[in-house]
Amino acid sequence: MGGEGRHAGCPCGCKRQGSGPAEAGSPRDNYFLKLQLRDAAGKLLSDNFYWLSTKPDTMNWAARNDTATRRKKDFGDLTGPQRTAAVKLELKADHRSEAGKGAIRLKVKNPSASVAFQVHARLTMGKGGDDLVPVFWDEHYISLLPGEEKSISANV
Numbered sequence: 627m628g629g630e631g632r633h634a635g636c637p638c639g640c641k642r643q644g645s646g647p648a649e650a651g652s653p654r655d656n657y658f659l660k661l662q663l664r665d666a667a668g669k670l671l672s673d674n675f676y677w678l679s680t681k682p683d684t685m686n687w688a689a690r691n692d693t694a695t696r697r698k699k700d701f702g703d704l705t706g707p708q709r710t711a712a713v714k715l716e717l718k719a720d721h722r723s724e725a726g727k728g729a730i731r732l733k734v735k736n737p738s739a740s741v742a743f744q745v746h747a748r749l750t751m752g753k754g755g756d757d758l759v760p761v762f763w764d765e766h767y768i769s770l771l772p773g774e775e776k777s778i779s780a781n782v
Contacts, residue, residue, distance in 0.1 A: 655680055656706030658741055675769045679703050713742040728782040736770035743769050747778060758782060
């Protein structure tokens with residue numbers, strides 16, 4: 627993903643990870659954008675992860691007269707993550723049970739140099755067993771930048 631550094635002249639202290647489509651010579655067809663909103667004390671309020679294409683969608687403006695049914699002529703190329711190797715994540719789990727209800731908290735860390743894209747946690751009936759259902763996760767699909775760590779929780 628490239629080096630991390632501050633944007634020149636940005637008063638908010640935002641950080642840049644990797645390169646986007648505006649950088650000359652970038653061979654990438656896809657890139658990721660992570661946006662975080664924090665309050666004045668630094669508490670995380672919102673965390674969003676976007677998967678973007680350097681090839682924009684192209685509209686066929688003559689196809690229809692209203693924007694709700696407008697047809698796209700070409701779509702952006704979002705196939706890049708299909709060509710990346712799987713990332714081995716580090717996991718730590720804590721579980722508890724109270725009054726017949728269970729809860730689990732997973733700490734997921736990406737120790738690799740690649741993005742861990744669209745990670746989905748599952749609880750199973752033992753290794754290789756069927757999924758335990760119902761499980762209510764606070765987040766379903768997460769993406770982690772290199773070295774990033776995140777905790778997710780579930781009620782069962």
